[in-house]
Amino acid sequence: MTGVNKGIIILGAASAIAEAAARIWAAQGARFVLVARDPRRLDVIASDLKTRGAVEVAAVALDCSKLNADVELDAMVKKLGGLDIMLLAYGTLGEQKRLEADPDAVRELIQTDFASAVAWCLAASAVLERQRSGALLVIGSVAGDRGRRSNFIYGACKGGLARLVEGIAHKLAPIGARAVIVKPGFIKTPMTAAFEKRGLLWAKPEAVARVIVKAAERGGPVVYAPAFWRWIMLLIRHLPTFIFNKLDI
Amino acid sequence: MSPTPFISRNDVLSWGRVHRQLQEVAAPRFCDELPALLDGSASTSCLAIGLRRSYGDSCLNSGGAVINMGGLDRLIAFDETTGMLRAESGASLSQILAFAVPRGWFLPTTPGSRFVTLGGAIANDVHGKNHHQAGSFGCHVSCFGLLRSDGSSHVVTKDNQPRLFAATIGGIGLTGVIEWAEIQLQRIGSAYLDVEIIPYVGLDEFWTIAEESVGKFEHTVSWIDCSSRGANFGRGIFSRANWREDEVFTPHDDQAWKNVPFDAPAFLLNRFSVAAFNELYFRASKAKTGIARQHYAPFFYPLDAFLNWNRLYGRRGMFQYQCVIPADEARVAITSLLDGIARSGQASFLSVLKTFGERASPGLLSFPRPGVTLAIDFPNRGVDTLNLLSRLDVIVSEAGGALYPAKDGRLSPEMFRRSFPRWREFLEHKDPIMNSDFWRRVAE
Ligand SMILES: Cc1cc2nc3c(=O)[nH]c(=O)nc-3n(C[C@H](O)[C@H](O)[C@H](O)COP(=O)(O)OP(=O)(O)OC[C@H]3O[C@@H](n4cnc5c(N)ncnc54)[C@H](O)[C@@H]3O)c2cc1C
Ligand SMILES: NC(=O)c1ccc[n+]([C@@H]2O[C@H](COP(=O)([O-])OP(=O)(O)OC[C@H]3O[C@@H](n4cnc5c(N)ncnc54)[C@H](OP(=O)(O)O)[C@@H]3O)[C@@H](O)[C@H]2O)c1
Numbered sequence: 001m002t003g004v005n006k007g008i009i010i011l012g013a014a015s016a017i018a019e020a021a022a023r024i025w026a027a028q029g030a031r032f033v034l035v036a037r038d039p040r041r042l043d044v045i046a047s048d049l050k051t052r053g054a055v056e057v058a059a060v061a062l063d064c065s066k067l068n069a070d071v072e073l074d075a076m077v078k079k080l081g082g083l084d085i086m087l088l089a090y091g092t093l094g095e096q097k098r099l100e101a102d103p104d105a106v107r108e109l110i111q112t113d114f115a116s117a118v119a120w121c122l123a124a125s126a127v128l129e130r131q132r133s134g135a136l137l138v139i140g141s142v143a144g145d146r147g148r149r150s151n152f153i154y155g156a157c158k159g160g161l162a163r164l165v166e167g168i169a170h171k172l173a174p175i176g177a178r179a180v181i182v183k184p185g186f187i188k189t190p191m192t193a194a195f196e197k198r199g200l201l202w203a204k205p206e207a208v209a210r211v212i213v214k215a216a217e218r219g220g221p222v223v224y225a226p227a228f229w230r231w232i233m234l235l236i237r238h239l240p241t242f243i244f245n246k247l248d249i
Numbered sequence: 250m251s252p253t254p255f256i257s258r259n260d261v262l263s264w265g266r267v268h269r270q271l272q273e274v275a276a277p278r279f280c281d282e283l284p285a286l287l288d289g290s291a292s293t294s295c296l297a298i299g300l301r302r303s304y305g306d307s308c309l310n311s312g313g314a315v316i317n318m319g320g321l322d323r324l325i326a327f328d329e330t331t332g333m334l335r336a337e338s339g340a341s342l343s344q345i346l347a348f349a350v351p352r353g354w355f356l357p358t359t360p361g362s363r364f365v366t367l368g369g370a371i372a373n374d375v376h377g378k379n380h381h382q383a384g385s386f387g388c389h390v391s392c393f394g395l396l397r398s399d400g401s402s403h404v405v406t407k408d409n410q411p412r413l414f415a416a417t418i419g420g421i422g423l424t425g426v427i428e429w430a431e432i433q434l435q436r437i438g439s440a441y442l443d444v445e446i447i448p449y450v451g452l453d454e455f456w457t458i459a460e461e462s463v464g465k466f467e468h469t470v471s472w473i474d475c476s477s478r479g480a481n482f483g484r485g486i487f488s489r490a491n492w493r494e495d496e497v498f499t500p501h502d503d504q505a506w507k508n509v510p511f512d513a514p515a516f517l518l519n520r521f522s523v524a525a526f527n528e529l530y531f532r533a534s535k536a537k538t539g540i541a542r543q544h545y546a547p548f549f550y551p552l553d554a555f556l557n558w559n560r561l562y563g564r565r566g567m568f569q570y571q572c573v574i575p576a577d578e579a580r581v582a583i584t585s586l587l588d589g590i591a592r593s594g595q596a597s598f599l600s601v602l603k604t605f606g607e608r609a610s611p612g613l614l615s616f617p618r619p620g621v622t623l624a625i626d627f628p629n630r631g632v633d634t635l636n637l638l639s640r641l642d643v644i645v646s647e648a649g650g651a652l653y654p655a656k657d658g659r660l661s662p663e664m665f666r667r668s669f670p671r672w673r674e675f676l677e678h679k680d681p682i683m684n685s686d687f688w689r690r691v692a693e
C-alpha cells in the first residue's frame with residue numbers, strides 16, 4: 001500500500017462506469033494512471049478528476065486490446081510507485097447477429113473482451129504478488145453467468161474472465177492481495193444506448209461505481225452490481241432448460 | 250468510437266408530463282460528439298436539454314432531435330480562493346453543491362430544485378429565494394462555451410460578444426448548445442441557515458412582512474393558499490432566512506430519496522383533498538412559527554426529497570402558471586389572480602409568492618424583473634384548466650406582467666411577445682436549426 005493517496009490504474013478510463021468510480025476515488029485524493037484510446041477525452045476526464053481532488057493524474061493514450069499492450073503495465077506501476085488498485089473496465093458489446101456471420105469480428109471481440117484482458121490481468125497479478133498487496137478489479141457481466149441467444153459470444157468472454165479472476169483471487173489469497181470480478185446488470189451507459197431503458201432493472205453507472213469502490217477494499221472475489229443481480233442470476237442459472245429455452249432473453 | 254446514435258423515444262417528457270411525442274434522443278458523454286449530432290439533425294431541428302425540470306414544452310422538440318446533456322457533467326476547474334467554477338453544462342446543481350459545500354462555497358442563487366443542470370439554469374436564467382439581493386443566475390455567469398450548428402464554437406463573455414451573451418442567457422436553448430460555463434460561487438459560513446417562519450393572513454400582511462424583510466434577510470419566499478376564500482383568503486406562510494456562520498459544511502445526500510414510482514390515480518387531487526392539505530399545512534407551519542436552524546437541502550429543495558413527486562398528478566400531468574407583475578400593479582393584480590383561482594377551485598397545494606429585486610437580469614428573454622412573482626400548480630383537467638389560465642393571462646397582461654417560459658406549455662404568441670418585448674432582437678441570434686415545441690408555438 002502506498003498510504004492514503006492510493007495509486008490506481010484504470011484501463012478503459014473513458015467508460016461511463018469507470019469514470020464514475022474514478023470520481024469517488026478522486027475525492028479521496030487518489031493518484032491515477034488513466035488508459036484509454038482517445039487522448040482528448042483523457043484530458044477532459046483528467047481535469048475533472050484533478051478538480052475533484054485527485055493528487056496526480058497521468059494519461060496514457062493506448063488501445064488496450066493491442067497485442068502486447070500489457071508490457072506497458074510495469075512502467076505505469078513505476079510511475080505510481082506501487083499499485084493499490086487496478087480497474088479493468090474496457091470492453092465492447094458487439095452485435096450478436098453480425099458476430100455470428102463474421103468470424104473476423106468475433107476474433108476482434110475476443111481479442112478485446114478476453115484475450116487482451118487476460119494478458120493485463122496476468123501482468124497485474126504478477127505485480128500484486130510481488131508487492132503482496134493491492135487489488136485487481138475486473139468488470140465482467142451478468143451475461144457471463146449463463147449463455148443466452150441475445151449475446152453469448154460477448155457472454156463467453158465475460159464468463160471466461162470470471163473464471164480467470166476467480167483463479168487469480170484464489171492464487172493471491174494466501175499472500176494478502178485480492179482480485180474481484182464485478183458483474184454489472186443493466187446499466188445506462190453508451191454501450192447500451194440503443195436499448196430501451198424503462199424498466200426498474202436499469203441502474204446508473206454511479207450505482208456500479210459504489211460497488212466497485214467498496215469491492216476494492218474488502219469482500220469476496222465475485223460481486224454483482226447492483227447487488228440484487230446476484231439473486232436474479234441465481235434464478236436464471238438454475239432455471240430448468242425447458243423454461244429457459246422459452247425465454248426470449 | 251462509433252458515432253453516438255439518436256434513438257426514437259416517446260417517453261422523454263417535461264416535468265408537467267402533459268406533452269407526449271416522439272423525439273430522436275441522443276445522450277453523448279463527450280463534447281467532441283456534439284458537432285456530429287448537430288450535423289445529423291440539420292435536416293430537421295435540434296434542442297439541447299438538461300434534466301427536464303421545465304414544466305411545459307420549452308425542453309421538448311417533437312418530431313425533431315434532442316441532445317440530452319446530462320452525460321456532460323464534468324468539472325473543468327475550480328479556484329479555491331476566488332470561488333470561480335468551470336464545469337460542463339450537463340453538471341447538475343446537485344453535483345455542484347456536493348462538490349462545493351464541503352469546501353465552503355454555495356451556488357450564487359438556486360431554483361427550488363437541485364436536479365437542474367448548469368445549462369438549463371443558464372438557458373432559463375433561473376431565479377431563487379435571494380433574487381432581491383443576488384439577481385438571477387445569469388448575473389453570476391462569467392463566460393460559457395457555445396457551439397452553433399454552423400460548426401463554429403465560441404467562448405462568450407459579456408465583453409467579447411455582449412449580444413450573443415445576452416441572447417443565450419435566458420435563451421431557452423435556441424442560440425446553440427452551451428458546452429460548458431463558468432460561474433462565480435458564493436462563500437458560505439455554514440451549510441445551515443437560520444430560518445424564520447411567519448404565518449400571515451391576507452395580502453396586506455404579506456406586503457408588510459415582505460417589505461421589512463428585503464434588507465435584513467438574504468432569502469425570502471412564501472407559500473400561499475390559493476384554494477381558500479372568505480376569512481382565509483390570501484393566507485400563507487412567509488419564510489425568511491440567513492446563512493449561519495457555524496462552519497459546519499455537511500453536503501446533502503442524494504441517496505436519501507423517497508420515490509413516487511407510479512402515476513397516481515386522477516381522483517387523488519380534488520378540491521377537497523387540496524383544501525384539507527392546505528389546512529393541515531397551514532396549521533403545521535403555524536405551530537413551527539419562529540426561528541429554527543435548517544439545513545440548506547430542506548430549505549431550498551423541500552420537494553426534492555420526493556423524487557418524481559410530479560407523478561402525484563397522474564397520467565394527465567399538470568400545468569404550472571408563473572407570472573411576474575410590476576410592483577405598482579402587484580397589489581391589485583395579485584388579488585384578482587388569487588380571487589380567480591380560488592373561485593375556480595382548480596389550484597393544487599403548491600403555490601409560491603415572492604418579491605423580485607431591482608437587479609437587472611442579463612438576458613434578452615430573461616423572466617426575472619422587478620415586481621412580484623406568483624407560481625401555482627394546476628392538475629391538467631383539459632379545457633377547463635386552459636380556459637382558467639387564459640383568464641389569468643388577461644389579468645397579467647393588463648397589469649403589464651409576464652409569464653415564465655420554463656413553466657409554460659400553453660401561452661399564446663401575443664402573450665409571449667408582450668412578456669418579452671425584446672424578442673425581435675433575440676431572433677437575430679437564434680440558431681437556425683435549434684428549435685423547441687415552445688418556440689414553434691409562440692414565434693413561428
Ligand atoms: C420543483 C421545481 C422547482 C423549481 N423552482 C424554480 C425556481 O425557484 N426558480 C426558477 O427560475 N425555476 C424553477 N424551476 C424551473 C427550473 O429551474 C428550470 O426549468 C430549469 O431551466 C430546468 O433546468 P433543466 O436542466 O432541467 O433543463 P431543461 O428543463 O431540460 O431545459 C430547460 C431549457 O434549457 C435549455 N438547455 C438545457 N441545457 C442546455 C444546454 N447545455 N445548452 C443550451 N440550452 C440548454 C433547453 O433547451 C430548455 O430550453 C423549478 C422546477 C422544479 C421542477
Ligand atoms: N452497460 C452495461 O449494461 C454493462 C453491463 C455489464 C457489463 N458491462 C461492462 O462494463 C464495462 C464498461 O462499459 P460501460 O458500460 O461503462 O460502457 P462504455 O461507457 O461504452 O465503456 C466502454 C469503454 O471501453 C472502451 N474500449 C473499448 N475497446 C477499447 C480498447 N481496445 N482500448 C481501450 N478502451 C477500449 C471504450 O473506449 P472508446 O470510447 O475509445 O471506444 C469505452 O470507453 C465494459 O467492460 C462492459 O462490458 C456493461
